[in-house]
Amino acid sequence: MKESLKESLKELTSLVGVSGSEQEVVKYMKEKLEIYADEVIVDPNGNVIAVKHGNKPGPKLMIAAHSDEIGFSVKNILPNGFILFNKIGTASDKVLEGRKVLIKGSIPGIIGIKPGHLQTPEEAKKVNSSKECYIDVGASSKEEVENLGIRVGDPIGYRSDFMEMANKDYICTKSIDNRMNCAILIELFRQIKDVEFEGTVYGVATVQEETGMKGAFMVGNRIEPDYAIVIDTIPSGDTPDVNAERDLPIYLGKGPACVIADGVLFGLLFTYSHPGVIEIIEEQAKVAGVNVQYTTLVGEGYATDAARLSFAGKGIPCAMLVVPRRYSHSPVELVNINDALGSLTILENIVKQNGKKEIKFI
Incomplete structure (x- = not known):
């Protein structure tokens, strides 16, 4: 399962799917999910909806991973x-200059990037904006550029190789956010292909x-699930430049x-996970023997699809199950594949137990 997850991640991160231009990722997700799902729909905006029916009536569970990545678009072509x-x-201005795209x-x-030999002392210290x-x-x-097929508005993504570290459980590349969870979604549908469960599971790539x-809101209105789990990534705080205990107690490998x-x-970009859905995650993590890190991250520029979903x-009970990654929104995001396997195992258990527990607020 680990190697299958790695292979999917390698293929997914090789694609460029900048927000609003996710076509290549959408095609990939549709093709892979069709192997295991009962039905796969791509809506007019590009949201991929894979449907898997259980063998008994029960609640509708939506598991959502976004398919897009940060990037850029062509603003103008100079003469x-x-x-x-x-x-x-x-995208961070700090990692722009000297990058392949x-x-x-x-x-x-x-x-x-201006040659270091020609930079003034002031220029050498300055971070240029996009x-x-x-x-x-x-x-x-300009004509030569246009002859390549480049036009204003075209998407631009980082070019970054898929690199296993000395410890091969650690993988570095671009768009771990959120291709890691797109890979988890594919693997989840592979695992539940012949599993009996109640209700219906909707695996969504938004x-x-x-x-x-935007995509999560569209699909939430379309499906109106009884509850949903948003699967995404989260920055980790376990590097020398972060005070993890004070600011972000999230660690790779835990x-x-x-x-x-x-x-x-x-307001619109604030989410408080539903206590009933948190309880389901907590219970199934214990059954699976998977350690879960619990955190809040408010006012730090972080939000997920749950904010809209x-x-x-009529209002969807949601919770967020996320995979830690270092170096967020850069071309060198780093993930421990075992954290992703833990998330996958919890999700598989939740599907098997779908409908066994009522979602209640009190």
Whole structure:
């Protein structure tokens, strides 16, 4: 199961699916989920909905992972062939210059950097914003760039190889957020293909999470599940530049995390996980012998699809089960595959026990 999960992750992270331009990831998810699901629907906006019916009536469970990644889009093509770009999502300015990128998923480019030999002392200390950067595709004119098929608005993603560390359980690449959970979703449907359970499971790969959690809201209104689990990633606090105990007590290798509360702003982007769904995660984690890290992450620029999904339809009881990763929203995100396996095991147990426990607030 570990190797299967790794292989799916390797294939998924090789794709560029910047928010709003997730087509390649959507095609991949549809193709893979069709092998195991009873039905797979792709809605007009690109949300992938895989349906698996149980052998008895019961509640509708939605498990949602977003398919998009942070990235950029072409803003303008200069007469000399260099390309200006916008951010799509919250990419860090600190990791822009000197990076390889792919435009439209296949056209290679480089975010330029002024030679260190020519930088002033002030320039050497300064972090250039995305508005001050440019992309070089090896062209000498606007016409040459356009002949490559590049147009204003085209998506741009990081190019980053899939790298196993010396300890092969640790994997570094781009878009671990959230291709890790797309891989988990595929593997979950593989595992439950011949399993008997009550009700119906909807495995959903949502679009545009990184730019406002739009896909989750669309699908929540369409399906109106009885409850939902949002599967995503979360920053870890276990590096020298973070005070983990004070700011973020989340560690790689200590299991998936259940986020009790998160939010960028109180209101639309604030989520408090439903106590009934938290209880289900907690109980099935204990049955499976999987350690779960519990945390809150409020006011720190972190939110998930649950922020929109929880008030879709008539209101959906939601909780968040997330996989820790280091170096968030960079081309070198790092994950421990065992944390993902723990999340997968919990989800499989939850599906098997679907309908055995009533979702209650009090």
